[in-house]
Amino acid sequence: MSVVSGEWSVGSGETLAVSDVHVQAGTFPAVKGVSASFQAGRFSAIIGPNGAGKSTLLRALLGLSPVKAGRVELLGRPLDGWGRAERSRLLAYLAQTEALPPETRVRDVVALGRGAGGWKWGLIPTRPWTPADEQGVQDAMQKTDTLKFADRRVTELSGGEKQRVALARALAAGPRFLLLDEPTNHLDLGYALEVIRYLQCEVAGGLGVVAVLHDLNLAARADHVLLLHQGRVLAEGTPEQVLTPENLQAAYHVRVKVLRDADRPVIIPEN
Numbered sequence: 001m002s003v004v005s006g007e008w009s010v011g012s013g014e015t016l017a018v019s020d021v022h023v024q025a026g027t028f029p030a031v032k033g034v035s036a037s038f039q040a041g042r043f044s045a046i047i048g049p050n051g052a053g054k055s056t057l058l059r060a061l062l063g064l065s066p067v068k069a070g071r072v073e074l075l076g077r078p079l080d081g082w083g084r085a086e087r088s089r090l091l092a093y094l095a096q097t098e099a100l101p102p103e104t105r106v107r108d109v110v111a112l113g114r115g116a117g118g119w120k121w122g123l124i125p126t127r128p129w130t131p132a133d134e135q136g137v138q139d140a141m142q143k144t145d146t147l148k149f150a151d152r153r154v155t156e157l158s159g160g161e162k163q164r165v166a167l168a169r170a171l172a173a174g175p176r177f178l179l180l181d182e183p184t185n186h187l188d189l190g191y192a193l194e195v196i197r198y199l200q201c202e203v204a205g206g207l208g209v210v211a212v213l214h215d216l217n218l219a220a221r222a223d224h225v226l227l228l229h230q231g232r233v234l235a236e237g238t239p240e241q242v243l244t245p246e247n248l249q250a251a252y253h254v255r256v257k258v259l260r261d262a263d264r265p266v267i268i269p270e271n
């Protein structure tokens with residue numbers, strides 16, 4: 001068991017960071033004294049067994065779960081010091097189950113991510129729709145390869161296609177950080193890898209990605225892994241540093257073999 005810190009410390013580059021945070025889920029202390037730093041241009045995976053506090057931590061990073069103690073900082077400023085509009089421009093969230101309006105055309109669903117021109121869809125307008133909004137939608141759809149079904153309704157799409165639309169909507173506002181809760185859930189291997197590849201492309205372009213992942217072999221493709229156990233950090237570092245038989249036995253109570261493929265750890269359960 002090891003917590004590899006130091007090189008992931010708060011303050012280098014553009015960061016979203018938690019420092020000794022404690023978060024209650026209802027009355028349950030789900031996150032207990034977690035410190036971690038997530039950087040723009042880096043793919044971070046949060047892993048850990050069921051109930052480890054992964055979703056609760058993600059929600060605290062977004063300001064959706066009130067923090068009982070400790071600090072959450074976005075770009076060096078306390079999260080609650082940012083206005084609501086600024087915060088939602090900088091941080092995008094893809095929840096475990098994204099509710100997409102079923103009868104709405106794909107392009108309009110993605111456009112909702114811009115937070116503008118709500119009158120178009122019967123919502124209260126926040127600000128007028130601009131050419132920059134149009135461009136943001138176009139770029140997000142291009143990146144996620146959703147332009148080819150731009151005029152179809154959400155009900156007509158497969159699970160994997162819907163997930164790409166949800167991703168396009170999250171990217172449409174051009175966030176600095178994208179936080180995702182099990183984005184590959186319910187996706188077959190091909191779609192799951194596709195989603196990871198889209199995320200890696202965005203990271204190469206400077207986006208900070210923080211994804212809760214259950215599949216350890218997908219987490220092995222991240223740059224940085226945070227392993228939670230019972231609300232605490234059990235290990236943090238590169239996939240090689242974190243995905244060790246000792247750490248995984250301690251967290252999941254399963255014996256695993258760790259092989260290497262193309263410089264990545266490959267996890268194989270032994271029992």
Ligand SMILES: Nc1ncnc2c1ncn2[C@@H]1O[C@H](COP(=O)(O)OP(=O)(O)OP(=O)(O)O)[C@@H](O)[C@H]1O
Pocket residue numbers: 025026027028029030048049050051052053054055056057
């Ligand atoms: N509203 C609530 N009231 C009481 N306990 C809660 C509530 N929400 C979550 N919990 C508990 O908090 C702990 C952490 O939950 P959380 O959803 O963050 O875990 P997780 O690591 O994301 O789990 P999973 O992998 O199963 O999604 C769990 O033990 C859960 O039962």
